[in-house]
Amino acid sequence: MKIASITDEHAPWKQRYRLHKSRGRLARFNHQRGLVISNRTGIYQLYAWNVPDGKLRQLTQHSSGKGKGEISSDGRYIYYLNDTQGDEIGHFVRVDIDTGEQVDLTPDAEPYSVLGIQTDCIGKTICYLTADNEKGLQLFTQSVMTTTIDRPNLIYQTSNYTVNPVLSYSGELVVIETMDIKKGTGSKLLVFDTVNGGQHIGTLDDGIDVNVMPKQFAPLPNDARLLAKSNRNGVSRPLIWNVRTNERVDFVLDQLSIEGDVEPLDWSHNSNFILLLHIHNATFQLYCYCVIDENLKKLAEHPSGTIFDAQFGPNGSIFVEWENADTPRQVIALNGKSGALELVMLGSLKHEVPQSHPWRSITFPSSDGQLIQGWLILPNTTSNGPFPTIIEMHGGPLDVTSEKFDPETEAWLDHGFAHLSINYRGSMTFGRAFQHKIYSDIGHWEIEDVVAARTWLIEQSIAQSNAIFLTGWSYGGYLTLLALGKRPNLWAGGVAGIAIADWTMLYEDSAESLRGYATTLFGGTPREKPELYATASPITYVEQIIAPVLIIQASNDTRCPVRQMKHYEAKMSQFNKDFKIEWFDGGHALNNTEQSISHVERILYWAHCVLDKTTQKKI
Numbered sequence: 320m321k322i323a324s325i326t327d328e329h330a331p332w333k334q335r336y337r338l339h340k341s342r343g344r345l346a347r348f349n350h351q352r353g354l355v356i357s358n359r360t361g362i363y364q365l366y367a368w369n370v371p372d373g374k375l376r377q378l379t380q381h382s383s384g385k386g387k388g389e390i391s392s393d394g395r396y397i398y399y400l401n402d403t404q405g406d407e408i409g410h411f412v413r414v415d416i417d418t419g420e421q422v423d424l425t426p427d428a429e430p431y432s433v434l435g436i437q438t439d440c441i442g443k444t445i446c447y448l449t450a451d452n453e454k455g456l457q458l459f460t461q462s463v464m465t466t467t468i469d470r471p472n473l474i475y476q477t478s479n480y481t482v483n484p485v486l487s488y489s490g491e492l493v494v495i496e497t498m499d500i501k502k503g504t505g506s507k508l509l510v511f512d513t514v515n516g517g518q519h520i521g522t523l524d525d526g527i528d529v530n531v532m533p534k535q536f537a538p539l540p541n542d543a544r545l546l547a548k549s550n551r552n553g554v555s556r557p558l559i560w561n562v563r564t565n566e567r568v569d570f571v572l573d574q575l576s577i578e579g580d581v582e583p584l585d586w587s588h589n590s591n592f593i594l595l596l597h598i599h600n601a602t603f604q605l606y607c608y609c610v611i612d613e614n615l616k617k618l619a620e621h622p623s624g625t626i627f628d629a630q631f632g633p634n635g636s637i638f639v640e641w642e643n644a645d646t647p648r649q650v651i652a653l654n655g656k657s658g659a660l661e662l663v664m665l666g667s668l669k670h671e672v673p674q675s676h677p678w679r680s681i682t683f684p685s686s687d688g689q690l691i692q693g694w695l696i697l698p699n700t701t702s703n704g705p706f707p708t709i710i711e712m713h714g715g716p717l718d719v720t721s722e723k724f725d726p727e728t729e730a731w732l733d734h735g736f737a738h739l740s741i742n743y744r745g746s747m748t749f750g751r752a753f754q755h756k757i758y759s760d761i762g763h764w765e766i767e768d769v770v771a772a773r774t775w776l777i778e779q780s781i782a783q784s785n786a787i788f789l790t791g792w793s794y795g796g797y798l799t800l801l802a803l804g805k806r807p808n809l810w811a812g813g814v815a816g817i818a819i820a821d822w823t824m825l826y827e828d829s830a831e832s833l834r835g836y837a838t839t840l841f842g843g844t845p846r847e848k849p850e851l852y853a854t855a856s857p858i859t860y861v862e863q864i865i866a867p868v869l870i871i872q873a874s875n876d877t878r879c880p881v882r883q884m885k886h887y888e889a890k891m892s893q894f895n896k897d898f899k900i901e902w903f904d905g906g907h908a909l910n911n912t913e914q915s916i917s918h919v920e921r922i923l924y925w926a927h928c929v930l931d932k933t934t935q936k937k938i
């Protein structure tokens with residue numbers, strides 16, 4: 320491993336980090352305007368996007384960055400959570416795009432964490448979900464006229480995990496997805512009539528372990544049809560449910576493979592077409608579905624890579640947030656019929672960066688025979704291996720790794736490592752059984768899958784058996800620490816970022832919005848399931864750890880809070896483990912380019928030192 324290129328200011332992996340990345344979304348009913356989240360200043364901030372000339376105007380100046388916001392359907396306002404130093408706790412604010420004026424929507428409330436916000440189609444009402452220790456989760460609607468902003472109306476309150484608030488065209492109906500259920504890991508939809516005092520008027524419940532998720536109401540006045548998805552048949556499929564008449568139409572998609580999830584993304588303005596995304600084996604394909612004749616059209620020519628979001632754009636185009644291994648996140652316009660790339664709407668500035676390494680989708684069997692999908696990337700060398708190798712696990716667990724522009728991954732490859740990202744059990748888009756397998760057994764099957772990845776890498780002569788490292792951020796960092804403790808003989812080292820070390824303490828200290836999620840994962844609270852929380856926690860296995868560990872943790876993170884990691888740190892010191900922890904200023908989101916570069920510099924330097932020592936030993 321070459322040490323020189325770690326500190327070189329112009330190392331290829333640093334150049335990749337410094338490319339500008341843009342996420343962007345058009346206002347639903349004003350395609351002249353959009354919201355962009357860009358790191359062009361080195362820190363992610365929100366920008367107003369004037370679509371015809373591509374000009375961006377910076378709206379936020381948060382020192383810890385801002386990676387989330389919502390534009391009103393008429394394109395006049397941006398809504399976001401005004402938090403403190405990235406802690407994800409604060410008040411929703413509205414920014415007038417034309418004047419820059421910022422208004423606090425809830426000046427009298429205690430600071431809260433949030434689980435979603437949406438605006439109606441006519442710019443009069445918003446709905447949102449907040450959470451705090453005292454009141455639990457609360458659904459509000461709020462009238463937000465140009466001159467007057469009313470007080471929020473409380474519609475629903477629960478202590479159970481609840482997400483995805485969705486408003487109808489003029490805001491007279493609001494829907495949420497809630498795990499306010501007696502048993503199981505499923506969710507149901509609840510509909511409220513906001514005109515008649517927030518009365519509960521409908522429920523869509525597909526059964527005990529089935530998840531139903533709302534997406535959008537039809538974009539027409541007085542239309543009660545809701546676009547949603549359900550995984551009642553084992554995979555997620557779209558449906559339209561009329562919340563007033565209870566009529567339901569599940570999409571007939573015989574043309575598609577029965578595997579993989581189908582996400583409904585957007586509903587055309589005339590309500591005749593729906594944009595769909597089929598995700599199968601972590602690869603993406605867009606389709607356009609006609610509601611009238613049920614015809615499904617494949618947008619066959621769109622570029623491969625990861626599609627984060629897509630919507631119907633102006634003049635029959637489709638606007639897509641997209642990236643692949645070579646191209647940083649950008650907004651592109653596709654031909655609405657073929658999917659062919661027509662225009663890069665928001666791209667990266669044209670620096671020349673070295674091409675990324677090609678990603679290859681692979682599968683390997685886990686201990687119970689379940690096939691696990693992963694992405695293998697090999698370093699550019701004349702040697703065929705075996706290589707020092709890093710296994711990476713994504714966060715979530717409700718996420719999936721797909722081909723993406725990933726400077727951190729490329730940094731390992733530039734330094735001679737092979738890299739395998741795995742979609743372990745619990746990942747999305749491999750079916751309901753795959754996703755739910757980890758519930759009430761957190762950390763068990765995920766580690767079986769990581770160990771199976773190691774076995775496969777050695778069998779294929781890709782990895783040097785004494786030089787296999789683990790890494791991941793958040794839930795991926797959690798799995799790194801857990802694997803190091805539960806299967807200590809297998810690893811040369813582990814790097815965990817903003818990780819979970821103790822689930823019980825996490826539960827006690829984390830934002831209220833996350834507690835319900837933890838309860839769903841474990842099938843109960845720490846008081847109800849103390850053994851499960853302990854068995855799943857890396858802190859339980861500290862004594863067994865053999866390999867060196869590096870942790871990078873944020874001091875203002877309310878998802879993976881400080882105290883649980885301080886305890887882990889103390890226990891690692893008590894047992895004299897080869898352990899290093901770096902604390903940094905910030906929250907759970909990594910918004911700052913130079914901070915990320917500094918993290919990866921430390922990681923590579925640490926790996927260099929560990930590799931030097933461990934390759935002398937036999938594992």
Ligand SMILES: CSCC[C@H](NC=O)C(=O)N[C@@H](Cc1ccccc1)C(=O)O
Nearest residue numbers: 714715716717718793794833836837878
């Ligand atoms: C509001 S989405 C649910 C939490 C989200 N997980 C998605 O799958 C998340 O923040 N996950 C963290 C890890 C975590 C999980 C459970 C409780 C606290 C933190 C992550 O991986 O980023």
